[in-house]
Amino acid sequence: MHFLKLISTFLKVNIQMSLAYRADTLVNILLNIMWLGWELLGLSIIFNNTTTLGGWGIGELIALLGVFRLINTMMASIIWPNTEKFNQSIRDGSLDYTLLQPAPSMFLVTFSRITIWRMWDLLLSIVLIVAGVRMAGDVATPLNILTFLLLTVSGAIVLYSLWIVLIAFTFWFTKFDNNVTILQALLDAGRYPVSVYPAWVQIIVTYLVPIAVATTVPLQALRGDLSLGRVLIFLAVSVVAAWAASLVWKAGIQRYSGASS
Amino acid sequence: MSPEPILVEQLSKTYQVPEREGGFGAAVRSFFKRKYKDVKAVEKVSFRIEPGEVVGFLGPNGAGKTTTLKMLSGLLHPTSGGASVLGFTPWERKSEYLRSMTLVMGQRNRLSWDIPAADSFLLNQAIYRIPDDEYKKTYKELDELLELEPLMKKPVRNLSLGERMKCEIAAGLLHRPRVLFLDEPTIGLDITGQVRIREFLREYNRRTGAAILLTSHYMADVTALCERVIIIDHGQLKYDGGLTDLSRKIAPFKLIGVMLSDADSHDLSRYGTEVQNEEDMDKRYLQVRADEVTRVTSQLLSDLPVHDITIADPPIESVIEQAFNQ
Numbered sequence: 001m002h003f004l005k006l007i008s009t010f011l012k013v014n015i016q017m018s019l020a021y022r023a024d025t026l027v028n029i030l031l032n033i034m035w036l037g038w039e040l041l042g043l044s045i046i047f048n049n050t051t052t053l054g055g056w057g058i059g060e061l062i063a064l065l066g067v068f069r070l071i072n073t074m075m076a077s078i079i080w081p082n083t084e085k086f087n088q089s090i091r092d093g094s095l096d097y098t099l100l101q102p103a104p105s106m107f108l109v110t111f112s113r114i115t116i117w118r119m120w121d122l123l124l125s126i127v128l129i130v131a132g133v134r135m136a137g138d139v140a141t142p143l144n145i146l147t148f149l150l151l152t153v154s155g156a157i158v159l160y161s162l163w164i165v166l167i168a169f170t171f172w173f174t175k176f177d178n179n180v181t182i183l184q185a186l187l188d189a190g191r192y193p194v195s196v197y198p199a200w201v202q203i204i205v206t207y208l209v210p211i212a213v214a215t216t217v218p219l220q221a222l223r224g225d226l227s228l229g230r231v232l233i234f235l236a237v238s239v240v241a242a243w244a245a246s247l248v249w250k251a252g253i254q255r256y257s258g259a260s261s
Numbered sequence: 262m263s264p265e266p267i268l269v270e271q272l273s274k275t276y277q278v279p280e281r282e283g284g285f286g287a288a289v290r291s292f293f294k295r296k297y298k299d300v301k302a303v304e305k306v307s308f309r310i311e312p313g314e315v316v317g318f319l320g321p322n323g324a325g326k327t328t329t330l331k332m333l334s335g336l337l338h339p340t341s342g343g344a345s346v347l348g349f350t351p352w353e354r355k356s357e358y359l360r361s362m363t364l365v366m367g368q369r370n371r372l373s374w375d376i377p378a379a380d381s382f383l384l385n386q387a388i389y390r391i392p393d394d395e396y397k398k399t400y401k402e403l404d405e406l407l408e409l410e411p412l413m414k415k416p417v418r419n420l421s422l423g424e425r426m427k428c429e430i431a432a433g434l435l436h437r438p439r440v441l442f443l444d445e446p447t448i449g450l451d452i453t454g455q456v457r458i459r460e461f462l463r464e465y466n467r468r469t470g471a472a473i474l475l476t477s478h479y480m481a482d483v484t485a486l487c488e489r490v491i492i493i494d495h496g497q498l499k500y501d502g503g504l505t506d507l508s509r510k511i512a513p514f515k516l517i518g519v520m521l522s523d524a525d526s527h528d529l530s531r532y533g534t535e536v537q538n539e540e541d542m543d544k545r546y547l548q549v550r551a552d553e554v555t556r557v558t559s560q561l562l563s564d565l566p567v568h569d570i571t572i573a574d575p576p577i578e579s580v581i582e583q584a585f586n587q
Contacts, residue, residue, distance in 0.1 A: 002390065005387060006387050006388065009383065009384055009387040010384070012380075013373065013376060013380055013381070013383075013384050016375075016376045016380055017373060017375045017376050020375040020376060020416060021375070092369070093366075093369050094369055094370060094371065096331070096336050096364075096366070096369065097364075097369065097371040099335075099336060099354070100334060100335065100336065100354075100359055100363075100364055101359065101388050101389075102356035102357075102359040102360045102388065102389060102390075103356070103388050108388075254338070257336060257337050257338045257352065
């Protein structure tokens, strides 16, 4: 409850910050409308010309794009801006104040910046997922939908954990601004179903880099393609990832406390 | 609420700093093989501060002041030694501890640049879980002392440095901390600004009984606020005691001021060290050891055409400076 209140306060503060500069606000709104139009155009091209890709039907591809966009919204509205702020706060020392606040530092670092402009992407991604699933003609049972939601959340958690680990590396390397560029590059690989890629890439993407977990897997669940065992494995993976990330974060903070001046 | 002091025992902090020679070759070598040097920032420092005390924490740049404050506020782990503040071990960073202390660093910003301070205050209220009525009460009190209200509506970036510092300090005090660590809270401010902050801190201390440990490069901050000072240099404790005793121990000197009829024509070097005194340009000033004052004074009076003569303690600023230089 306290955390929800904190997030809503952060959101309010961020909306105020976004509205602070009028010209900037207008440009942002215009840009986002254009961006949305561009995305829709791109989708309609795929929609009109492609029927299958890597064995997946057009409806499934649309739904996959929806999940991909959902994750991307998380990247754009939370992960990117907070990385920027985090990297800056290490350099200018304002991280000290963050660490002295009586709230978990990982939470503060995650939510202190929220870019509100990408929020309608959330809507678009949900529309895409719903439309895609219906077009594919799949009958999504309530159980499938539930596992889909669970796996989407757990995919997001895996991705988030990876992010935490990457930014925590900054505590050791002091300057590691490319941290999230790496993450974005990995994420872009998740735009298409893993089977598009050669086997070795599939292995990397599925196992070494659990990005596939964040996009393809939830969709397989929605189609009812996943066995219960695999669903459980994926859920377990996200729990382990979150746990490992929090350990790395703690070690990073410890390291920061031990080394900074 | 049992008042517990700040207790510091044998606190030490050693940094490992990468070290290399200048030049391209050395830069490349250092990329492959780093050499580290141990730098002792704080070495076996011990002291104790009672509740309600205001203590000046002094030392030249790089003496270890900020490192000590960071350890006491919980940001840094010490290499060895211990400390307890309000009964907590600072670097465990328990949220109960974080809610009862504050660290204000004059050179860092905690307020968001683009929004009015009032909104950042509300964020702090949420993070520190301050109930509405308590928040309003504290805010009213801070407003009374710092005249915050006119500053609250402007984005922080539009405030002057002095105005921003008032807001920064207020932001650090919204949760009514019982211990204040202030690192250069008046840095960069003009005289009026410094005086405002000083008066505020004195009043805040009187009203709340909070203990304050303060570093400053402006000796006036220290002389106005602190009865006691702790001096460290090269990480080691040099002095801990009353401000008035300091001059007796560190600089057992007096200043003899003489007004001469033909001021510039006399050589005073054989009587003592001549020093500048900006506040009084009419007289020439001599720094003389306390036990020599009587002898030198009578000598001056018999040797020279003296119009006026004064004997005074040296200003505390120069005493402290001298303490650093020893």
